[in-house]
Amino acid sequence: MSTMLEVSGLSHRYGSGPKAHTAVNDLSFTVEAGQLASIVGPSGCGKSTLLRCVAGLTPPTEGTVSLHGDRVNGVPDDLAVVFQDYSRSLFPWLSVQKNVEFPLRWRQISRAERRSRAAEALEQVGLSGVGGKFPWQLSGGMQQRVSIARALASRPALLLMDEPFASVDAQTRFELEDLTRRVQREQGSTILVVTHDIDESVYLSDRVLVLSKSPASIVADLPVGLPTARDQITTRESAEFVTLRSEVARLLHGGGTPEAATAASDAAEWELAERGSNVPEGSKTRS
Numbered sequence: 023m024s025t026m027l028e029v030s031g032l033s034h035r036y037g038s039g040p041k042a043h044t045a046v047n048d049l050s051f052t053v054e055a056g057q058l059a060s061i062v063g064p065s066g067c068g069k070s071t072l073l074r075c076v077a078g079l080t081p082p083t084e085g086t087v088s089l090h091g092d093r094v095n096g097v098p099d100d101l102a103v104v105f106q107d108y109s110r111s112l113f114p115w116l117s118v119q120k121n122v123e124f125p126l127r128w129r130q131i132s133r134a135e136r137r138s139r140a141a142e143a144l145e146q147v148g149l150s151g152v153g154g155k156f157p158w159q160l161s162g163g164m165q166q167r168v169s170i171a172r173a174l175a176s177r178p179a180l181l182l183m184d185e186p187f188a189s190v191d192a193q194t195r196f197e198l199e200d201l202t203r204r205v206q207r208e209q210g211s212t213i214l215v216v217t218h219d220i221d222e223s224v225y226l227s228d229r230v231l232v233l234s235k236s237p238a239s240i241v242a243d244l245p246v247g248l249p250t251a252r253d254q255i256t257t258r259e260s261a262e263f264v265t266l267r268s269e270v271a272r273l274l275h276g277g278g279t280p281e282a283a284t285a286a287s288d289a290a291e292w293e294l295a296e297r298g299s300n301v302p303e304g305s306k307t308r309s
């Protein structure tokens with residue numbers, strides 16, 4: 023495997039002087055080609071800042087980001103980002119097909135090729151046949167599929183996803199998680215996902231990077247040894263899954279006993295539920 027993303031000694035401070043705020047502190051990690059890594063950390067720890075630095079949207083105060091060996095200075099052509107808020111990232115006046123084609127317009131790609139890539143990407147996300155509709159004619163989950171299709175159409179070397187499923191219902195969230203894993207396997211995509219959701223980070227990933235509270239630094243880099251073929255019910259019930267989610271919860275909450283880890287994990291689910299996020303109904307009952 024070759025290294026697709028290398029983050030080295032990355033720090034970012036907002037402002038300067040006594041009012042400066044360090045959001046990210048001396049982060050170093052790599053993501054190998056074809057790997058799906060997730061970043062999980064407490065609210066406000068600096069996840070979005072890290073993602074913006076990786077995407078070339080924000081120059082880091084210190085350190086470097088390299089994509090397939092090339093130093094990132096500005097948004098690389100072969101990088102795509104899927105944001106949480108699909109309703110603000112799709113153009114309502116453009117058809118689904120045109121939305122997916124849109125980023126390809128700025129490249130030297132013929133009209134025919136743009137159409138064919140958009141059709142292929144829509145097929146990959148299970149939306150063949152809706153290219154002529156407008157985003158507002160689709161459900162929230164379908165709109166987020168369009169955003170994913172748009173990212174895939176540019177055939178990115180690295181796909182960044184910032185809380186990509188936080189605005190859809192629980193069932194759709196599960197479907198989109200499975201879609202992301204299928205796309206990763208079929209396309210060999212390299213994906214870095216930022217999420218608040220401990221269970222999601224474990225279910226989705228080959229690796230989970232756990233960040234400390236602000237300023238973010240890496241407290242653990244955990245390989246996920248779950249089978250490649252995963253299932254929303256049996257995988258989440260497996261002993262390996264339960265152990266890993268407890269480990270991530272324990273790390274996020276600064277260590278402690280296994281009981282504390284379970285409590286922390288439940289608390290994290292409750293926090294998500296309170297935010298109107300997507301914890302399945304069955305897991306919302308406090309014991």
Ligand SMILES: Nc1ncnc2c1ncn2[C@@H]1O[C@H](COP(=O)(O)OP(=O)(O)OP(=O)(O)O)[C@@H](O)[C@H]1O
Pocket residue numbers: 036037043044045063064065066067068069070071072236
């Ligand atoms: N443009 C900015 N100017 C000043 N401070 C900022 C700016 N953007 C973020 N911060 C601060 O940097 C810290 C990290 O913010 P960031 O949004 O990266 O965290 P996060 O982990 O993504 O948060 P959340 O989990 O709530 O999405 C926070 O304390 C935030 O207030």
